[in-house]
Amino acid sequence: MSTTTPAAAASPAPPPSPAPAPRWRTQLEEALLPPLVAVLAAMVVGDLLILSVGQSPADVYGMLLTGTWGNAYGFGQVLFKATTLIFTGLSVALALRAGLFNVGAEGQLAAGGFAAALAGWLLPAGTPWLLAVPLCIVAAGVGGGVVGVVPGVLRARFGAHEVIVTIMLNFIVLALLNYVVSAHLHVPETLHTPDIGGGVIPRFGGPFTGSAANASLFVALLAAGLVWWYLFRTRRGYELRAVGLQPDAAEYAGVRVGGVWVRAMAVSGVLAGLGGINYVLGYKHYYEEGFAGGAGFLGIAVALVGRNDPVGIVLAALFFATLSQGGLAINAVVPKQMVEVMQGVVILAVAVSVPEVRRLLRQQRRAA
Amino acid sequence: MSQDSVHSTPSAAGAAAVRMAGIDKAFGPVRANRGATLEVGAGEIHALVGENGAGKSTLMRILSGMFTPDAGTVEVNGRDVTGWSTAQAIAAGVGMVHQHFMLVPTLSVAENVVLGTEPRRGLVLDRERARREVRALSERTGLRVDVDRAVSRLSVGEAQRVEILKALFRGARVLVLDEPTAVLSPPEVVELWNVLRGLRGEGATVVLITHRLDEVMEVSDHITVMRAGTTVGRMRTAETTPAGIARAMVGRDVALAAALTGEAAPPPRPPVAGGAPALEVRDLVVGAPGRPRAVDGISFQLMPGEILGIAGVEGNGQTELIEAIAGLEPAASGAIVLNGADVTARTVRERGEAGLSHVPEDRQRRGLMMDYSVADNLVLGQQHRFAKGMALDRARIAANADAQVRAYDVRPADPSLPARALSGGNQQKVVVAREMMRDFSVLLAAQPTRGVDVGAVEQIHDRIRAARDAGKAVLLVSAELNEVLALADRVAVMYAGRFAAVLPRAQATEEVLGPYMTGAHSEEAA
Numbered sequence: 004m005s006t007t008t009p010a011a012a013a014s015p016a017p018p019p020s021p022a023p024a025p026r027w028r029t030q031l032e033e034a035l036l037p038p039l040v041a042v043l044a045a046m047v048v049g050d051l052l053i054l055s056v057g058q059s060p061a062d063v064y065g066m067l068l069t070g071t072w073g074n075a076y077g078f079g080q081v082l083f084k085a086t087t088l089i090f091t092g093l094s095v096a097l098a099l100r101a102g103l104f105n106v107g108a109e110g111q112l113a114a115g116g117f118a119a120a121l122a123g124w125l126l127p128a129g130t131p132w133l134l135a136v137p138l139c140i141v142a143a144g145v146g147g148g149v150v151g152v153v154p155g156v157l158r159a160r161f162g163a164h165e166v167i168v169t170i171m172l173n174f175i176v177l178a179l180l181n182y183v184v185s186a187h188l189h190v191p192e193t194l195h196t197p198d199i200g201g202g203v204i205p206r207f208g209g210p211f212t213g214s215a216a217n218a219s220l221f222v223a224l225l226a227a228g229l230v231w232w233y234l235f236r237t238r239r240g241y242e243l244r245a246v247g248l249q250p251d252a253a254e255y256a257g258v259r260v261g262g263v264w265v266r267a268m269a270v271s272g273v274l275a276g277l278g279g280i281n282y283v284l285g286y287k288h289y290y291e292e293g294f295a296g297g298a299g300f301l302g303i304a305v306a307l308v309g310r311n312d313p314v315g316i317v318l319a320a321l322f323f324a325t326l327s328q329g330g331l332a333i334n335a336v337v338p339k340q341m342v343e344v345m346q347g348v349v350i351l352a353v354a355v356s357v358p359e360v361r362r363l364l365r366q367q368r369r370a371a
Numbered sequence: 372m373s374q375d376s377v378h379s380t381p382s383a384a385g386a387a388a389v390r391m392a393g394i395d396k397a398f399g400p401v402r403a404n405r406g407a408t409l410e411v412g413a414g415e416i417h418a419l420v421g422e423n424g425a426g427k428s429t430l431m432r433i434l435s436g437m438f439t440p441d442a443g444t445v446e447v448n449g450r451d452v453t454g455w456s457t458a459q460a461i462a463a464g465v466g467m468v469h470q471h472f473m474l475v476p477t478l479s480v481a482e483n484v485v486l487g488t489e490p491r492r493g494l495v496l497d498r499e500r501a502r503r504e505v506r507a508l509s510e511r512t513g514l515r516v517d518v519d520r521a522v523s524r525l526s527v528g529e530a531q532r533v534e535i536l537k538a539l540f541r542g543a544r545v546l547v548l549d550e551p552t553a554v555l556s557p558p559e560v561v562e563l564w565n566v567l568r569g570l571r572g573e574g575a576t577v578v579l580i581t582h583r584l585d586e587v588m589e590v591s592d593h594i595t596v597m598r599a600g601t602t603v604g605r606m607r608t609a610e611t612t613p614a615g616i617a618r619a620m621v622g623r624d625v626a627l628a629a630a631l632t633g634e635a636a637p638p639p640r641p642p643v644a645g646g647a648p649a650l651e652v653r654d655l656v657v658g659a660p661g662r663p664r665a666v667d668g669i670s671f672q673l674m675p676g677e678i679l680g681i682a683g684v685e686g687n688g689q690t691e692l693i694e695a696i697a698g699l700e701p702a703a704s705g706a707i708v709l710n711g712a713d714v715t716a717r718t719v720r721e722r723g724e725a726g727l728s729h730v731p732e733d734r735q736r737r738g739l740m741m742d743y744s745v746a747d748n749l750v751l752g753q754q755h756r757f758a759k760g761m762a763l764d765r766a767r768i769a770a771n772a773d774a775q776v777r778a779y780d781v782r783p784a785d786p787s788l789p790a791r792a793l794s795g796g797n798q799q800k801v802v803v804a805r806e807m808m809r810d811f812s813v814l815l816a817a818q819p820t821r822g823v824d825v826g827a828v829e830q831i832h833d834r835i836r837a838a839r840d841a842g843k844a845v846l847l848v849s850a851e852l853n854e855v856l857a858l859a860d861r862v863a864v865m866y867a868g869r870f871a872a873v874l875p876r877a878q879a880t881e882e883v884l885g886p887y888m889t890g891a892h893s894e895e896a897a
Binding site for chain 1: 397697699718719720723729731736737738739740741742743747751752754755757758761762763765787
């Protein structure tokens with residue numbers, strides 16, 4: 004490569020590059036440091052907010068931690084909230100990997116929850132558990148998938164931008180479900196559907212008794228594993244990521260870009276729809292207006308902080324669930340809106356710190 | 372690093388218009404410049420040469436303020452300007468003409484030239500004064516162009532003149548041209564040299580990035596040679612030879628140094644005997660944005676064991692022709708027949724299975740997934756052949772990668788690196804290796820050695836000839852006439868979407884082809 008020759012004898016061969024750090028370490032640093040920096044930044048902002056309302060940051064953070072990870076009930080609530088966020092985070096991330104921004108996870112989540120409730124209600128009493136639960140789960144996936152595939156088809160066939168379409172579909176789906184429930188399916192004097200007859204997912208017992216945590220968590224973790232396998236180990240996943248990174252190269256590789264968009268939005272919708280089982284099958288056993296409660300939108304933040312990687316998404320979902328549950332724990336001393344401000348700061352900090360921290364890491368490595 | 376090197380002594384200190392020393396610049400894992408040095412005397416034409424990927428463009432972008440160096444100093448006219456901005460560089464009279472033009476297509480030539488420094492009357496653009504001033508500049512410098520024309524209606528050569536006018540209008544005294552001749556026909560090149568000599572006569576300094584040694588010898592006063600990000604030599608043009616420069620560029624004596632200097636003889640090849648064509652194109656029309664007939668009714672037959680080389684100035688429909696044959700652009704009309712089967716309506720993948728292989732002209736946009744590993748890139752387009760049920764067969768992908776990386780000498784020899792981390796030449800080796808892996812009968816090779824270092828050019832040319840000798844049909848498109856002449860058995864010249872001429876290799880010389888490339892003979896050919 005760098006042999007010296009008569010003409011080049013006037014100057015030395017290019018200097019050899021320094022021995023690089025092991026790649027796994029490089030990758031680990033680049034994966035972990037940016038979110039950590041973001042969390043630290045959020046905590047600093049949190050400090051200032053807490054001080055501004057005349058409280059001690061240490062006390063408030065202590066309360067936040069004991070109220071969440073410090074006792075079984077609180078931790079159960081964190082797990083419950085994280086379960087939905089894992090599903091919606093995976094949904095947003097999978098679409099983003101295909102280069103599509105799915106802002107419609109909220110509507111897809113609601114549709115999935117509604118479909119699960121409907122399936123559970125329609126099932127004849129006494130349907131064996133082993134049949135009822137999978138059926139209801141499939142119904143949730145189909146409900147979300149139907150809503151998800153629409154923007155995919157509109158994008159592939161007519162070039163309609165998926166951001167606009169998914170935002171509008173949120174309004175349409177939520178309004179439609181509200182109408183159907185309030186006009187035809189609600190239990191008198193309430194805003195929810197009748198209880199499901201089958202398909203109940205068992206809640207956690209033991210120390211978690213009383214919390215909403217349920218076995219849907221395992222479905223979520225299984226989904227995270229499957230999404231990872233699909234994205235990084237299958238041919239379809241290889242093609243999906245190619246479309247997201249370089250559509251021109253994907254086209255060159257014989258991938259039908261429009262087909263990938265449709266498929267990605269369908270699967271993305273299925274994932275968000277599955278999130279509905281956590282509340283409907285695992286907790287309340289009915290569909291209730293507004294149960295999604297922003298978990299679909301928070302899924303965007305989860306995917307961003309989790310860097311569109313299933314492992315990162317599980318961690319990010321736990322983090323945001325902790326903040327959300329922690330907001331309730333500290334409500335007595337500081338407004339829980341403070342926690343929402345911190346969530347926002349984390350998202351902003353991640354957006355800024357990912358490229359910045361990586362740049363610093365590389366600079367440091369070169370200097371080393 | 373560069374302090375240890377002994378360069379031929381530059382002209383007297385203080386007379387330098389540009390002095391760059393110890394420049395380091397890295398992009399991620401790629402160190403584009405390491406201790407690069409450049410000294411350009413005032414009022415000279417200075418050639419900056421080196422293989423592609425040697426760091427020439429990076430060094431010039433640092434000079435023009437687009438990049439900030441990681442280390443080193445930049446001086447212009449004796450003033451330390453390290454890390455300045457493009458605005459400051461323009462204000463100080465350093466102008467750069469990029470390989471890819473940065474013009475507003477819907478505005479006129481005059482409006483483009485004055486953009487950013489518009490003469491105003493009150494709040495509005497003084498259109499008349501703009502036209503007058505731009506026309507005067509155009510006449511004074513010999514950069515002939517109609518100032519009222521919309522830029523979208525200019526030829527590539529004219530657009531380049533507008534770019535140079537723009538830099539001069541802003542008062543550039545140091546003009547940097549990045550590979551200016553890549554898009555020009557031979558007569559346009561001669562004209563450009565006259566303009567540059569005229570500018571030098573007026574005291575302007577010109578830095579010319581190129582890797583064509585004939586140009587270097589013809590027009591430059593001094594030469595700086597770069598290799599692997601660093602400066603390996605500075606010489607006076609009058610005191611060196613093309614072979615000497617080529618050796619410095621490559622760092623070793625390769626046969627290809629001869630090819631670079633235009634001394635390579637075409638390989639002998641008997642005319643193809645009759646038989647069924649491997650590829651037949653009939654009356655093909657392909658549209659492109661703004662050009663409904665970018666390919667304007669082309670017909671030809673390509674025989675097994677033949678290389679048909681398409682020469683021509685870029686932008687005459689070559690890209691659209693290749694993309695249409697590959698299935699990436701729809702044909703507006705006409706037929707594409709592959710081994711006797713009409714594939715005009717087939718998908719990219721179906722054409723691949725029918726025996727088509729394609730080295731695309733833009734490897735970074737089409738040919739490679741820049742963030743995928745080399746191993747994953749070596750199955751791009753053939754991923755279904757490396758699947759086991761739904762999953763990819765990772766063991767076979769890894770084994771294939773090891774074999775190809777070894778066979779094509781891809782460096783670094785680590786298939787887990789992202790394609791982005793490789794030099795242009797090694798990236799291209801990955802593309803060529805992958806396309807040669809296919810069970811193909813027709814190879815589309817578009818600009819197969821663009822931006823590739825010299826050693827790799829030789830290897831890629833050998834592989835293309837080997838494919839031809841094995842009975843494959845090759846359709847070669849290259850903007851480098853030398854490359855077409857070195858490989859082709861038949862030469863076609865493309866002009867304005869048509870073949871202006873199709874000649875046997877023996878009759879195709881630069882002198883014969885030149886007029887066809889500029890459209891001078893297009894009437895009789897059509």
